[in-house]
Every structure is written in C-alpha cells, then in structure tokens.
Amino acid sequence: MTALPAAAGPRPRRRGACPGAVAPMMVGDGLLVRVRVPAGVLPAAAARRIAALAALAAAHGNGLIELSHRGNLQIRGVTAATLPAVTAGLDALGLLAADAVSEAVRNVLTAPAAGIDADAVLDVRAPALALDARLAADAALHRLPPKFGFVVDGGGRAHLADSRTDLRFDAVATPAGPRLRVAAGGTLADAALLGLCTPGAVPDVAAAAAIAFLDLRAALPEPPRRMAGLVAAAGAAALRARIPGLEPLTDTAAPERPVRTVLGVRPGWLGVAFPFGRLTAATLETMADLANAHGTGELRLTPWRALLLPGAGGAAAEAARAAGGVLDDGDPRLAATACSGAAGCDVGTTDTHADALALVAAAPALIAAGGTLHVSGCAKGCARPGPAGVTLSAQDGRYDLGVLASPGGPVRARALDPAAAVAAVAALDRLLRANRRPGEDADAALARLAPEIDRLFAREEPPGA
Numbered sequence: 086m087t088a089l090p091a092a093a094g095p096r097p098r099r100r101g102a103c104p105g106a107v108a109p110m111m112v113g114d115g116l117l118v119r120v121r122v123p124a125g126v127l128p129a130a131a132a133r134r135i136a137a138l139a140a141l142a143a144a145h146g147n148g149l150i151e152l153s154h155r156g157n158l159q160i161r162g163v164t165a166a167t168l169p170a171v172t173a174g175l176d177a178l179g180l181l182a183a184d185a186v187s188e189a190v191r192n193v194l195t196a197p198a199a200g201i202d203a204d205a206v207l208d209v210r211a212p213a214l215a216l217d218a219r220l221a222a223d224a225a226l227h228r229l230p231p232k233f234g235f236v237v238d239g240g241g242r243a244h245l246a247d248s249r250t251d252l253r254f255d256a257v258a259t260p261a262g263p264r265l266r267v268a269a270g271g272t273l274a275d276a277a278l279l280g281l282c283t284p285g286a287v288p289d290v291a292a293a294a295a296i297a298f299l300d301l302r303a304a305l306p307e308p309p310r311r312m313a314g315l316v317a318a319a320g321a322a323a324l325r326a327r328i329p330g331l332e333p334l335t336d337t338a339a340p341e342r343p344v345r346t347v348l349g350v351r352p353g354w355l356g357v358a359f360p361f362g363r364l365t366a367a368t369l370e371t372m373a374d375l376a377n378a379h380g381t382g383e384l385r386l387t388p389w390r391a392l393l394l395p396g397a398g399g400a401a402a403e404a405a406r407a408a409g410g411v412l413d414d415g416d417p418r419l420a421a422t423a424c425s426g427a428a429g430c431d432v433g434t435t436d437t438h439a440d441a442l443a444l445v446a447a448a449p450a451l452i453a454a455g456g457t458l459h460v461s462g463c464a465k466g467c468a469r470p471g472p473a474g475v476t477l478s479a480q481d482g483r484y485d486l487g488v489l490a491s492p493g494g495p496v497r498a499r500a501l502d503p504a505a506a507v508a509a510v511a512a513l514d515r516l517l518r519a520n521r522r523p524g525e526d527a528d529a530a531l532a533r534l535a536p537e538i539d540r541l542f543a544r545e546e547p548p549g550a
C-alpha cells in the first residue's frame with residue numbers, strides 16, 4: 086500500500102467541478118466518490134477487486150454504485166466519518182491517485198472492448214494506459230481545466246465515434262500499419278483534424294496538444310475552457326503547428342464505423358446495462374462473480390451505463406438479467422437519462438428516476454424512432470448536459486419541458502407537475518406518431534414539426550401556469 090495522499094477533503098458542489106476519490110464531492114445523499122479506472126479495465130485480479138470495491142460501498146456508503154457517462158465508477162452515500170476507510174480501501178486496490186490535482190486531469194475515455202473486439206482496427210489499451218500515466222505524472226498538464234477530456238478509440242463494434250471530447254485519437258488502418266487519427270474538440274465526425282500519430286506517440290502528442298491549448302487560450306481575451314472553443318477562436322492550424330511528431334493525413338474523411346452493438350451476448354463479451362447506470366453493491370458483486378465464473382475475470386466500464394464481461398456468454402446472460410441488467414440495445418428504458426434528483430442530490434426536488442420511467446411508458450413512438458428523454462433535477466444537467474429529444478428540467482417540484490433542447494435551454498411548456506409532464510410527453514408522442522414520415526428519425530421529425538409542437542403547447546397550458 087502506498088502512503089495515502091494528503092486528503093483534499095470533501096468539496097461543496099460548484100458548477101464545473103469534478104469529484105474524484107481523493108477529492109470527493111458532497112451531494113444530496115452524502116459524499117460522491119468517483120473512481121477513475123485506467124483504460125476502463127478492472128484488470129486481471131478483477132473479481133476480487135470489484136468485490137472489495139462493492140463491499141466498501143456497502144460497508145461505508147449506502148451500497149449504491151453508479152456507472153458514469155464518462156466511464157467511471159461512482160460510490161454514493163459515503164459519510165465524512167467513513168471516507169478514510171473508503172479511501173484506504175481504494176488505495177489498497179491501486180485505484181487512488183497520488184493527489185487531487187493529478188486525479189482531476191485523468192479523463193481518458195478508452196474503447197471499452199479494446200482487445201476483445203475482432204472488428205477493431207487497433208487494441209488501444211496500451212496507448213490509453215500510457216496517456217493516463219502521463220497525465221498523472223506530468224505536472225505541466227495539471228493546469229488543464231476540469232472536464233478536459235481525451236478519447237482513445239480503436240473502432241470496431243463498441244466504438245466511441247459519437248463521444249464528444251477535447252482531444253481524440255481514433256484508430257485507422259494505413260498502408261504503414263494502424264495509426265491514430267488525432268482531432269480536436271468534437272466527435273469523430275466533427276472534430277478538427279490535426280494529423281496522424283503512431284500508437285506509441287499518443288502520450289507525447291496529447292501532452293503537446295494540451296500544452297498548446299493552454300498557451301493559445303492564455304493569449305485570448307476570453308480564454309475558452311474547452312478545446313472546441315479554442316479551435317473556433319484560434320483555428321486548428323495554430324494548434325497543429327505546436328504539435329511535433331504528427332504525420333500528415335492523406336485521407337481526411339472520417340473513417341466509417343459500424344452501427345454500435347454492445348449489449349447481450351456478442352462475439353467477445355456479454356454487455357449488461359443498468360437503467361440510469363445505477364446498481365447496488367450486491368449487483369456489482371454478482372457481476373464480478375459472473376465475470377469470474379464465465380468470463381476472463383475482468384469487467385470493462387463503458388460510457389453507456391453498461392458493463393462488458395469479456396469472454397462471458399449465454400450462461401451468464403440469464404443471471405445478469407435476473408440481477409436487474411438490461412441485455413437488449415433496444416430496451417426502451419435505455420432511451421432515458423436522469424440524474425439522481427431528490428433522492429441523491431440536495432438541489433433535486435423531484436423523483437427523476439420514477440418520472441423518467443413514467444415518461445418512457447408515455448413515449449413509445451418517440452423511442453421507437455430513436456428519440457431520447459432526459460429528466461434533470463435542475464438546469465445544471467449533470468446526467469446529460471447536451472440536448473435530448475425531450476428534456477424535462479425540474480425546479481421546485483415542477484418541470485420545464487424542452488424539445489431538442491438542453492437543460493436550461495428553450496422551454497416549450499413550463500412548471501408542469503410530474504403527472505402533467507407525462508401527459509405533455511404523451512401528447513407530443515401522439516403528434517409524432519401521426520406525423521412522422523417513413524424512415525424519419527425522431528429528432529428530424531421533432532425539428533420539422535416545430536410549428537405543430539408550438540401549437541400543441543400553446544393549446545395545452547399547464548395547470549398553474
């Protein structure tokens with residue numbers, strides 16, 4: 086066991102702050118301890134590690150664990166009195182950073198199926214782990230703003246093409262062998278291209294790009310906090326010129342990625358999701374047992390509120406389902422996101438999870454057309470800061486409803502109590518079902534039907550509005 090780092094102590098919640106294990110954050114149900122797992126791989130002795138982690142949560146917290154949309158594990162409900170024991174336990178598992186500052190910048194999202202996806206271009210575990218280690222060790226990088234993130238993706242069936250980030254490395258096949266396509270500020274489709282690098286060059290290229298970001302933003306009158314803002318303000322060429330070792334790109338088109346298939350029995354893994362990414366310590370122990378008994382004894386964390394069990398198949402599937410897991414990519418519950426709401430956050434005033442499940446039942450047409458629902462306990466939008474097809478954002482026990490909007494964004498109907506919110510979404514769903522064109526996805530239909538939606542909510546003034 087290493088000497089424990091000086092405790093940063095619990096932090097009060099503030100916008101933009103990121104909790105960790107060294108510096109947990111106080112939320113409504115106690116301290117939230119976020120555990121960053123290098124490359125999302127709970128490794129070789131994983132079953133024991135995971136069982137111990139789950140036991141820590143059960144013994145010292147309230148036994149609730151979350152899978153975050155950044156691929157981290159979060160232990161909820163820890164108290165100030167029990168935090169030292171949780172911290173010591175994580176340190177024994179090798180999951181505690183040296184200090185809060187280095188922990189905060191280790192935001193590397195790695196392809197969850199790296200090394201087990203035969204369709205991937207490259208197994209990116211090694212470059213991702215090297216980048217994680219560089220971020221921890223290189224003090225020059227510790228000035229990066231909170232939430233500045235990296236994606237390292239090998240392609241394949243569990244790809245991260247649509248994960249928006251600050252600096253991304255996407256594997257591509259070239260005549261010279263696999264390379265990483267380096268791009269800044271966005272998804273695979275829209276990030277600004279910088280060049281190619283070898284897998285071994287990822288830490289150096291990432292560090293140079295991060296330093297370039299810090300230097301260039303410092304020269305701007307209003308320094309952007311994220312890479313997309315810097316690219317918009319200073320241009321990708323200014324960034325590119327400061328990154329040595331990049332190979333030029335001859336093919337600038339984004340590589341094709343297949344439709345992502347993650348859940349259920351897949352060649353190479355069993356994928357198991359949990360509604361809203363929340364599971365009990367006992368469920369996590371069950372998943373660890375299944376990984377040990379039927380797989381390689383390893384779990385992979387994903388940004389999709391799901392775990393992958395490498396090597397596990399049908400024998401583990403029923404047990405995972407019985408434990409509350411979701412094994413179908415098309416399960417309607419997965420169309421909804423929700424933060425902890427009143428049950429887990431002192432800002433929340435509504436039961437976001439129960440309300441989200443009621444909304445799922447009210448919106449079959451929207452969900453069948455690929456639409457999304459987001460129920461947020463307030464305008465901060467912790468669970469999904471960006472837009473969803475339908476967003477409900479709570480204040481004082483009532484919801485504001487937005488369409489193709491982010492929490493805190495434009496509102497179509499105000500101050501709906503939960504029952505009225507369900508009724509409003511059901512009305513929107515009927516409108517969509519009656520007017521959606523064949524083959525049109527939900528977001529496109531909602532955008533086209535904006536005038537009808539305006540009329541719908543103008544007619545249906547919410548009670549108390």
Ligand code: SF4
Nearest residue numbers: 424430462463466467
């Ligand atoms: S979005 Fe939800 S979890 Fe985040 S501060 Fe608001 S109520 Fe709390």
